[in-house]
Amino acid sequence: MDLNATIIGQTIAFIVFVWFCMKFVWPPIINAIEERQKKIADGLNAGERAQKDLEKAQQEIAEQLKEAKQQSAEIIEQAKKRGAKIVEEETQRGHEEREKIVASGHEEVTAERNRAREELRKQVAVLAVTGAQKIIEREVDKDAHSDIVEKLVAEL
Amino acid sequence: MISGEQTPTQYIQHHLQNWTVGEGFWAVNVDTIFWSVLLGVLFLWSFRKVAKKSSAGVPGKWQCFVEMIVEFVDNSVKESFHGKDKLIAPLALTIFVWIFLMNLMDLIPVDWLPTAAMYGGYWLGFVDDPHDVYMKVVPTTDLNTTFALSLSVFALIIIYSIKYKGVKGFAKEMTLTPFNHWALMPVNFVLESITLLAKPASLALRLFGNLYAGELIFILIAMIGFWQLPAHFAWAVFHILVITLQAFIFMMLTIVYLSMASSEH
Numbered sequence: 001m002d003l004n005a006t007i008i009g010q011t012i013a014f015i016v017f018v019w020f021c022m023k024f025v026w027p028p029i030i031n032a033i034e035e036r037q038k039k040i041a042d043g044l045n046a047g048e049r050a051q052k053d054l055e056k057a058q059q060e061i062a063e064q065l066k067e068a069k070q071q072s073a074e075i076i077e078q079a080k081k082r083g084a085k086i087v088e089e090e091t092q093r094g095h096e097e098r099e100k101i102v103a104s105g106h107e108e109v110t111a112e113r114n115r116a117r118e119e120l121r122k123q124v125a126v127l128a129v130t131g132a133q134k135i136i137e138r139e140v141d142k143d144a145h146s147d148i149v150e151k152l153v154a155e156l
Numbered sequence: 157m158i159s160g161e162q163t164p165t166q167y168i169q170h171h172l173q174n175w176t177v178g179e180g181f182w183a184v185n186v187d188t189i190f191w192s193v194l195l196g197v198l199f200l201w202s203f204r205k206v207a208k209k210s211s212a213g214v215p216g217k218w219q220c221f222v223e224m225i226v227e228f229v230d231n232s233v234k235e236s237f238h239g240k241d242k243l244i245a246p247l248a249l250t251i252f253v254w255i256f257l258m259n260l261m262d263l264i265p266v267d268w269l270p271t272a273a274m275y276g277g278y279w280l281g282f283v284d285d286p287h288d289v290y291m292k293v294v295p296t297t298d299l300n301t302t303f304a305l306s307l308s309v310f311a312l313i314i315i316y317s318i319k320y321k322g323v324k325g326f327a328k329e330m331t332l333t334p335f336n337h338w339a340l341m342p343v344n345f346v347l348e349s350i351t352l353l354a355k356p357a358s359l360a361l362r363l364f365g366n367l368y369a370g371e372l373i374f375i376l377i378a379m380i381g382f383w384q385l386p387a388h389f390a391w392a393v394f395h396i397l398v399i400t401l402q403a404f405i406f407m408m409l410t411i412v413y414l415s416m417a418s419s420e421h
Binding site for chain 1: 176178180181182183184185188189192193196199200203204206207208210211212213215222223226227230242243245246247249250254295298299300301303304305307308
């Protein structure tokens with residue numbers, strides 16, 4: 001139990017152990033630990049960033065979708081309005097056309113009728129004149145036929 | 157166990173005797189050196205294995221364990237020692253693991269290795285009587301080991317003091333604190349010297365005392381017959397705490413002393 005030369009041996013052993021540990025054991029292990037810590041920290045950071053990016057992208061998508069929906073609704077609304085307007089306009093135009101056609105038909109018919117009547121009147125007049133001539137040519141009883149001529153004239 | 161012709165006193169004395177070669181101061185406790193060097197080499201070999209293939213990749217189980225210890229020591233150093241130093245962390249690791257392993261020898265039942273050594277030595281023809289073989293397997297119950305450690309730390313304290321404060325700064329600290337007056341320089345010097353010398357002495361004696369007492373209780377328990385089994389178990393369980401705590405305290409105090417030595421008051 002006394003102190004003896006063992007203390008020298010133990011001191012030398014201790015110094016050698018510490019030296020070996022300092023040179024060959026500690027640096028590689030602590031470097032590996034620190035490197036791994038850095039790697040893990042980087043990985044966690046990257047994960048967090050990716051998560052944030054994903055959230056942002058999702059938000060953007062939702063916004064874009066909303067906008068697109070709104071736009072499409074607007075376009076449909078516009079198209080409906082325009083369609084209704086076109087139909088109305090066409091109907092209006094159809095009506096007008098019909099009226100115009102009908103009116104022009106009426107006019108034509110009236111004109112035709114007037115023309116026919118005129119013609120007829122002319123022909124009747126000619127006929128009457130011709131008849132009158134013939135009657136006059138014969139010069140049959142003037143008195144006897146005067147009533148016929150009179151009648152004809154009255155009829156015209 | 158006590159063999160027939162031994163008295164309890166002889167049994168205890170036998171257990172507390174080192175295997176010594178030589179006479180006087182130049183005697184060497186062969187068992188202390190053998191076991192401590194064996195354990196130190198075991199420590200360095202097993203940690204070196206990890207260090208050789210350590211990478212930032214996925215660690216193996218042993219690598220995880222080693223890295224846990226290394227990180228624990230590293231954190232302890234960083235907490236107390238501010239500044240860059242290449243020596244303190246490996247020093248602390250060596251102290252912690254080496255002392256822990258040497259203390260751990262205390263948990264091997266007290267008769268196993270000495271008995272094996274006794275009959276081994278007898279059969280190999282080194283001695284005529286098995287009882288002439290002495291084998292103390294816990295190196296930290298030898299004052300030589302604990303003082304070797306604490307005096308090395310003491311030398312480092314002085315080296316660090318001079319390195320960080322200069323010879324003048326160190327001399328000033330030794331003579332002008334705690335009383336900053338030239339007339340009290342001798343008083344200061346005595347006080348500071350006691351403070352300084354108390355550090356290695358307390359380090360060595362604390363470790364030695366704890367382990368020696370623990371060893372002695374194991375030896376006493378080994379003498380009580382059948383009931384030594386549960387008693388040994390109970391004391392061993394408690395002693396695990398002492399073993400770890402003493403290794404930790406030695407490491408922690410080393411770090412604290414060195415950080416005190418390297419910082420201004």
